[in-house]
Amino acid sequence: MIQLRPWKVVLVVLATIFGLLFTLPNLVPAGKLPGFLPSQRLNLGLDLQGGSYLLLEVDIDSLKKEQLTNLVEDARRTLQTDQIVFSGLGAPANVVTVRITDPTKVEKAYADLAKLAQPIAGSSGVRDVNVLRGPDQTITLEPAA
Secondary structure (H helix, E strand, C coil): CCCCCHHHHHHHHHHHHHHHHHHHHHHCCCCCCCCCCCCCCCCCCHHHHCCCCCCCCCCHHHHHHHHHHHHHHHHHHHHHHCCCCEEEEECCCCCEEEEECCHHHHHHHHHHHHCCCCECCCCCCCECEEEEECCCCEEEEEECC
16 A cells, blocks of 8 residues: 655645635636635636637639649640750740640650649549640640639
8 A cells, every 4th residue: 555644645635725726716706705815717718718710711813823833844844854845835824835846746745744634533534734735836734624
């Protein structure tokens, strides 16, 4: 059996009573306690008072702009890796356009850029980027809406 010294038991009991006395203002209405006890209640934060409200939004315009920027960089990296000479790479009107300088490499560039289009989860065959051929050896990458 554990032997405890009497002074330790008294110290624990006094600390418990002291703690309970200082928590009473939170449990008992104000004015019902003797004057020697503290009367100030514990301040609850907004989350515990029920006054906290968070509203999260997605900045769609910023997201689309970032997606276009990433698409331009991916197209640039892909074409440079395959050593395909290009010009006019940019995203002027929410689509990425690039002109392939060498007409013999248009098919290879189209195939490589088509690999950037990933299937959208939960859809049958729909991709996140539409890759289209245009006139004058241009290829257009258009994010799906």
